[in-house]
Amino acid sequence: MLKLKFLLPLLLFVMLAVFLAVGLRLNPKDIPSPLIDKPAPAFSLPILATPEKTLSQQDLKGRVWLLNVWASWCVSCRQEHPLLLELAKLKRATIVGLNYKDQAQAAGQWLQQLGNPYDTSIMDADGRVGIDYGVYGVPETFVVDKRGVIRYKHTGPVEPGDIERIFLPLLQTLNQEPA
Secondary structure, X not given: OHHHHHHHHHHHHHHHHHHHHHHHHOOOOOOOOOXXXXXXXXXXXXXXXXXXXXXXXXXXXXXXXXXXXEOOOOHHHHXXXXXXXXXXXXXOOEEEEEEEOOOHHHHHHHHHHHOOOOOEEEEEOOOHHHHHXXXXXXXXXXXEOOOOEEEEEEEOOOOHHXXXXXXXXXXXXXXXXXX
């Protein structure tokens, strides 16, 4: 009985240490999405540059596209913006900006000042589409295949190594798949 009294706290300590060690190896940016390998949620939103026109996910069928969730008030969006400009120059996918809970005028000025990497940017003023996509915060980027299925979600700003390591290989694979 005395051995058990000393062995039990030691056993609990070892179990906690193992859980801590495993937790420290996890990447906090790897937030699992239940939408991976599922159809992209439906939307029809006004286009930032021409609000009288709309864009829907159906308009993008047959193309590989990225949905980049951004806002003019987002500091991390400013950090990733030059990388999106470089990615846009490569023309590997259609890049759609989802301007999230932002003012149209501020968003337009931001793009005019910093450059516009988006083929189209749409306005999600009330954040409903962001909720449908499971957006935790901005920026986030989704990669959608030609059939309209979400294949990857990147939480947080795109960083320099992410383009070469994650996005370009995935886009090359998806562009080779049939529609």
